[in-house]
Amino acid sequence: MATNKAFKKVKKSLQEAGVRFVRILWCDNANIIRGKAVHIEMLSHYFDYGVGISAGQQGVPVMYDAVIPETGLGPVGEIRLVPDWFSFTPLPYAPSHARVIGNMVLNGSHWALCPRNFLVRMIEAARREGLEIKAAFENEFYLLRQTSEGIISCCTFNLHKMEIG
Numbered sequence: 001m002a003t004n005k006a007f008k009k010v011k012k013s014l015q016e017a018g019v020r021f022v023r024i025l026w027c028d029n030a031n032i033i034r035g036k037a038v039h040i041e042m043l044s045h046y047f048d049y050g051v052g053i054s055a056g057q058q059g060v061p062v063m064y065d066a067v068i069p070e071t072g073l074g075p076v077g078e079i080r081l082v083p084d085w086f087s088f089t090p091l092p093y094a095p096s097h098a099r100v101i102g103n104m105v106l107n108g109s110h111w112a113l114c115p116r117n118f119l120v121r122m123i124e125a126a127r128r129e130g131l132e133i134k135a136a137f138e139n140e141f142y143l144l145r146q147t148s149e150g151i152i153s154c155c156t157f158n159l160h161k162m163e164i165g
Helices: 005-016 055-059 115-128
Strands: 021-027 033-039 051-054 078-090 097-106 144-147 150-153 155-157 162-164
Touching: 005 078, 021 078, 021 115, 033 051, 033 097, 051 055, 097 115
Parallel strands: 021 097
Antiparallel strands: 021 033, 051 078, 078 097, 144 150, 155 162
C-alpha cells in the first residue's frame, strides 16, 4: 500500500479537483481503449503497482469479447496496469472522474506485449538510427443536428463531394 509523499500529493490534488474515481486506461491490440476505475479511497492499494488485468486482454479482437486462441494468451495469468501519473487528466465530460494511461508490467518489468512499451522501444531504435518520430492521430466523428424529427446528419453525401447542410 502506498504511503509515500508522491501518493499523498496526488491524492490531495485529486480531492481538491473533486475527483472520486481514477480510470486507469490502456489501448489494446484491437485499438479499443479499455480501463479499470479505482475510487480514490482505494487508490493507495494500486498507486505503485497498478491494477491487475488478464494477459488475455491483448488477444481480444474488435469483433467479439473472447481471446483469439492463436495468440497463445488466455484468461489465466495476470499483468499489472501501472499508472503513468504524467498522463493524468481530469475528464471534463465525466465530473468526478480522471484518467491516467497505464503501462503493462509483468514481474516488475515492462511486458513485451505492452503497446506503450513497444512504441517507446521503436522511438528509441529510430533515434539510434538518427531518425525522429513525429506522430498524430486521426479524429473520426459525425456531424449531427437535432430536428423535430430527431437527430439527423448534417452532411449530404454524393460521389463527388460532401456538403454540409
